[in-house]
Amino acid sequence: MTNKNTPAKRDRILDAAEALFAEHGYDGVTLRRIATRAGVDVALANYHFGKKLDLFQAVFDRRAQTLNESRRDALHACQAIAGDEGPSVEQIIEAFLRPLELAQETGDEGWRHYLALIAYINNSPYWGPRMMSQLFDELVQEFIQALRKALPGARDEDVYWCYHNLSGALTLTLANTGRIDKLSRGKCLSADFQAAYDHMIPFTAAGFRRVCGQE
Amino acid sequence: MTNKNTPAKRDRILDAAEALFAEHGYDGVTLRRIATRAGVDVALANYHFGKKLDLFQAVFDRRAQTLNESRRDALHACQAIAGDEGPSVEQIIEAFLRPLELAQETGDEGWRHYLALIAYINNSPYWGPRMMSQLFDELVQEFIQALRKALPGARDEDVYWCYHNLSGALTLTLANTGRIDKLSRGKCLSADFQAAYDHMIPFTAAGFRRVCGQE
DNA sequence: TTGCTAATTCAACACCTGTTGAATAGTCTG
DNA sequence: CAGACTATTCAACAGGTGTTGAATTAGCAA
Missing domain, CATH: 1.10.10.60 (Homeodomain-like)
Structure with missing residues (x-):
């Protein structure tokens, strides 16, 4: 055997x-x-x-499809609940982030490493343009489309710049460098992804609203 | 000669x-x-x-002192103008970011490369913890102290997580990967640092206020 | 068993790596 | 000019790199 x-x-x-x-x-x-x-x-x-x-x-490639599916499911689920006017900015960002948290909390270290790898690639001027689009752009555009609907009247470029800020905050979180641990002298732990997302969601949602003139 | x-x-x-x-x-x-x-x-x-x-x-090391000085000058300048109650969150973040924009706009490509290098190091799980603190933590703590003052009653950990989000958005901007160009189909250019900071300042300031309960 | 195929290891290749010590060129002082 | 010192190149080293083809093992069908 x-x-x-x-x-x-x-x-x-x-x-x-x-x-x-x-x-x-x-x-x-x-x-x-x-x-x-x-x-x-x-x-x-x-x-x-x-x-x-x-x-x-x-x-x-290995985990990309799984990740995209759970993110897409989360987006469609919150869209189904929200009905015609669509989900709020907070709900969309939640659907964008929480699947990552779930993957990181499985006890399977692989997902943590994989997401750190995405952070490495996304932040690299060499690899980023070469590798990110092929696997993730299609779904990202779906999320951005949903955000546009949640922010009526927003200018396109404002939405993209806001997404860029969200993406940056997320990337540094996934990289998991432990720098916030040192800066905060242990008050915050970069391995505590739940805390990271709990703060990132209201933080970025408020940013979207402010920049896109919805407050 | x-x-x-x-x-x-x-x-x-x-x-x-x-x-x-x-x-x-x-x-x-x-x-x-x-x-x-x-x-x-x-x-x-x-x-x-x-x-x-x-x-x-x-x-x-080469450009670190210059960078820290211009950032510190910007912080102290806005503190001097603001008087006793201290500068606003927006003014502090502006002092944190604008010196980078100025460095990037000198026409000297060196500064652009240097800041991309900082992005690489900061986002690296290997180099980040080993190299960032020694040169930048002291000044960062000064900025965080100023932010605390501008956000009375905020919990320490909330301020640190907000700074983490700011740092992430900045890091991805400095990395200058050109990904936003593709996503936005040319509407946004990652080389346009002024646009990046123009959006990042209100975005992150709103995030700070929301998470730290000042709205 | 005998085959057959996929999985795995072994041994080696041509090339590239960081680093060094000796040799050469350049620059300034007196 | 000679001398001294610094800056720069030359030539080579020991070790590590990705990659490959042949040899060996394991797994399974007939």
């Missing part, structure tokens, strides 16, 4: 690469380090995924 | 390293690429700065 306690080596490679890429970036990680962490020979990564860049892409 | 049109090679190394580190990160840049861009032999970086890590630190 095959041992199903430890995941297959292919998955262990993805897990190891995910964690290491998230912390050190693409160039900061060596295939040998990934292989060692996965308990596997170097050549196996190549056999399963091809070049290093393809492995990077595979890690990035 | 020595040619003072082209800067000394030592400075050219710093400039090249600054630009490349900002775009590709520490591990994504090779000393040979830096040397080539600077028009200089590989060994010269070592002669002037020692190890690669020391060069990285030297790049990070």
